[in-house]
């Protein structure tokens with residue numbers, strides 16, 4: 001749960017996105033991970049799709065380096081880029097290895113229409129928008145997964161020791177992941193400070209859109225949606 005103050009833009013984002021995030025948190029895919037009952041074929045579909053999603057998502061952090069105005073911000077973007085490639089994607093590689101799937105096979109995954117729509121939305125903003133817009137787009141991915149990591153480890157603490165997805169929950173509830181999410185939240189507040197309502201509304205639109213794409217991503221994996229042709 002985020003600590004609320006009256007002044008931060010992210011307080012407003014957090015409050016207004018709750019109807020969407022609640023649907024994410026109650027989604028049968030997310031709850032199935034928490035309980036440890038999610039069917040393996042659905043998880044494998046997710047692992048593959050998420051791996052190629054993260055390749056594009058990681059590129060957004062390099063756009064963050066490019067658009068940053070100071071060395072400290074550049075360094076933090078470089079750190080979260082590194083953590084995505086070498087911590088988060090390593091989690092996927094380790095799970096895949098358990099299922100007999102190689103890194104090459106993961107990387108060769110053909111992204112589904114929902115996956116392409118989500119990453120293209122963010123990459124389009126990365127090409128054409130401000131740094132604040134880029135952060136507004138990529139923030140739900142970091143922040144809501146952190147919320148999910150915290151939620152599931154709290155909700156299902158009694159069963160995590162004998163659990164096929166415990167490592168997944170542990171990763172998104174970890175200090176490394178939390179640090180990245182907290183830094184992006186602070187950066188969003190800094191970048192939004194003093195902006196007129198017209199610009200804040202654009203940032204909020206991006207935040208809401210990518211939160212909705214998060215929901216579509218859970219749906220896509222739960223129903224193993226792919227190209228029909």
Ligand SMILES: Cc1ncc(CN)c(N)n1
Nearest residue numbers: 050053054141142145217
């Ligand atoms: C679709 C999606 N959204 C968010 C995350 C967390 N980085 C992720 N791995 N995949």
